[in-house]
Amino acid sequence: MTTQTKKSIFNQPEKAYVHPYFGGMVLGIILFLALLFTGNGLGSSGATARIDAALVDAVSPSHVDNNPYLLKMAGGDKNPFDDWILPVFIGALLGGFASGAFNGRLKFMTTKGPNISNRTRWLMAFLGGVIFLYGARMARGCTSGQALTGGTTLSAGSWLVMFAIFGGAYGMAYFVRKLWL
């Protein structure tokens, strides 16, 4: 990947990433302000589910009404987008884009381990997304909503979810090392 051009779409020189402790501190302050003003933390996987629910509702409203899980989000005259997580989701996309533009990191590329093809990486990224969001819905939140936010508010369940995420990833890492090493 290092062979790829360092020129970004906006032709800005690519800047270095911030120091992890600094990035974490800024993220922590944002999370605190979100909790202070709104009582809600950060998240995103809920938005994925809500966009899904809206799509299902558009194609087959009767299917929504027969599925208790979708019913909670899009049943009857409920608007699945009427939730704080949607603006956070869209905001995060814009924020990521802005940071990429600001730091010269906007470019079409594939980030992958050195020993796999782009196609393999694409397939695995897709598959990983399927698996991750399935698990995120089961656990009622992902790394942002459970680990980060729930960890901060000292939710007992969120700490369990956080350890389970790391446990699952470390447990699996050896078996998929070809993807990354």
Next chain:
Amino acid sequence: MNFPIASLIAVSAAHPWTYVVFALVGFAFGFTLEMSGFGDSRKLAAQFYFTEMTVIKVMFTAIVTAMVLLFGAVGLGILDFSQVWVNTTYIWSGVLGGLIMGVGFIVGGFCPTTSLASASTGKIDGMLFMLGGFVGAFLFGETEPLFTNWYNNAGYYGRLTLDQVFGIPVGAVVVLVILMALFMFWGSEQLERIFGKKDLSKEPKIRVVGAVVLFAAALAVFFIGSPSLEDKYNKVKFTRTESIPQLNADPIVNTNIYTADDMLAKRLVFITPAEAFKAKYNQSMNPVYLDVRSEADYNLYHIEGAVNVPLDRINEIVPVLLSEPPANSVFMVMSNDETAAVQGWKLLVASGVQNVYILEGGVNNWVAFFGKDDKTLQPNPKAGDDQLGYIFPAALGSRYESCSPNPIEYETLTFEAKIKLQLKRDKSGGGCG
């Protein structure tokens, strides 16, 4: 000013700017993730081969920073913790879902929010992870009915925080978490040195200062402590409007703000047996009858559907009341007269439970109102304050006729409605979930 700000707790079409606030939160979130390097899957995956521990460093720095600030604000009484969303605990779906997420993490190289930062900067693998995410969330919705009972009940503990689990003050948990995080940071750097061949002498020295400041702040949180129930009770405010009809003009509407003690003194939270009974047939609310008497009294006689929670155990159900029942739940606390019910009301109100009322005159008044024709119930002249004022021939529980009055017989009841339903946050979606 009291935080969180009530109108910001949920987005609402009535206040379009609430969408802007949440979009700004998301913007800052996405920006920070991208600038920390989370748009690159290699940086995320490296965490699990010990070559670069950026994930754990960013995540735990964020958690401990936010935690110190959060519980500092709670301790200083700026922020009402009962209004802060705390992820509900479901042990088994949480653990299994977490393990599945871990697999998805190492296979896909992202977690959902980092895939947004990646996709938005043009990374094709990030876009495909996002796309896969839509499929995964869809598949969950389709398969959830197969295990819905397990999903919604297994290891369910409601709103449960670590200080409650370990029975220690929240400040002590904050100190312990920060000690653990500092140890993890130290360990992560050692791992990076060993596996990532990183030269630690090039790391900024200021991080040691940061660690010391963080630890000092945690100690401060510990010594500030949490506001007592009494402090919280004194801060509770109720809004009531009164409308004064005018001759030939629109009525004048006054909005009054009352303290909890005002509400008791003005008897605005005492509802008559008639209103408590009619609440059952009101579609807009979900009545919950909380009977705080002893189990013995409860077995002798109780209103049908009442839940027995003796007064000394009422704090045990607060986490469940804060997280579980539907938003339109109305809690009606009752004792034999009112003394114990008032104490229960104070505790629930101080704990942040909303829509709590007291049955006026208690169970004795209920019997007097609905059971006046029941000849088997004899008044007990020797009953003291807050004791059962009747002698019951047998401990029939809720099988006396007056425990479940006939809705047809009592079709028309007149009462001054005291219940003002306050809709709290919608809990169905939860945090990220």
